[in-house]
Amino acid sequence: ILNVEKIEKYYGYKGNVTKAIDNISFKVDKGEFVGIMGPSGSGKTTLLNCISTIDTITTGHININNKDITVLKRKALENFRRDELGFIFQDFNLLDTLTAYENIALALTIQNRGTREIDRLIKSVAKKLEISELLNNYPFQLSGGQKQRVASARALVTEPSLILADEPTGALDSKSARLLLDTFEKLNKEFQSTILMVTHDAFTASYAHRILFIKDGRIFNELIRGED
């Protein structure tokens, strides 16, 4: 489902350039659950932003479902993001003027679903992540961990085929983290969702089948879970 070939990403201009990604290549099959770990500033968020088409790469290719996303037109990119992708941002990225319910609904209204179906899907994902009582709160009325769960609900409510998660349990206590990770695992097993998850937490990483280690923008190690 995902094939990353020799990608590089630079920030800045001629004199002052930072190389955030330095010649990274890897493949992910459909239904895989892959973790990404690495020190702060090593390029994990940059990698996810490039794969999700939120940011552009400087050189190389990224193929998703055999389509090269670096050459897709704007309209095709928007359709891909809307229908195939669920993204959980490191800083949550909730809209402050909408309630938790409306933030989650956003992902479904852009897919032109009916209001009754939207309501059913939101109530179901809210129950799984234990945020049902918080749906009428605005982001400023939520704690850090509650915001992270609302942001996760927005990404998962469309049951996307590819889930990109950037430290999804960073602000969560161990019980909330387990609820979210169990939801990931269910989507992975039942719907064959492919998951790419950045984390620096060992418990969270233990859910992945394979872990890529990144340092200074390069993959320097890989761990594959043994047969259970």
Add this chain to the structure above:
Amino acid sequence: ILNVEKIEKYYGYKGNVTKAIDNISFKVDKGEFVGIMGPSGSGKTTLLNCISTIDTITTGHININNKDITVLKRKALENFRRDELGFIFQDFNLLDTLTAYENIALALTIQNRGTREIDRLIKSVAKKLEISELLNNYPFQLSGGQKQRVASARALVTEPSLILADEPTGALDSKSARLLLDTFEKLNKEFQSTILMVTHDAFTASYAHRILFIKDGRIFNELIRGED
């Protein structure tokens, strides 16, 4: 140094009220390093916001250095926050229009320090937290963990007598977390700084001398580290 007596905090209006803090009392002596742990939404951030005077309590008293902060006038509150307090926010709270250097300098310029002294203090704390090369970056040019270290540097650069930290290692890998925690420990041992730190990470909690456990706005348990 800190005496919290029967405090309560409610959010919302008559019909729709959330009790975030429900009758909490505890004392912290000068030079103590205290951890606060608890599930997501249990009231940890609300507690720190009330102690730091960023938010107000509904009932009860908070005494810092034998002064009741719930009755201090505006000017006295500002002086207390400027001279005694260092606060590391859960969402970093950096100003997007300033560089990392300027964000850190802000805490010192409001104390009317000279530019040479400001420069020396910033360079020294930046070196401890390994962000020296990032000082000319704006927040949007920093990774999640780098932002958290800049926010911590801003809180620590004034060597405050009371440090309040809200999940200061949430976005950090284990090496960066250790750097920050070692800096806390040094301030605690050498300057007798009192530290109150919210965390849900076991390694981070292991630095504290005492841990208060909070659930639904109440302290329900306390652990005191045995003699080493």
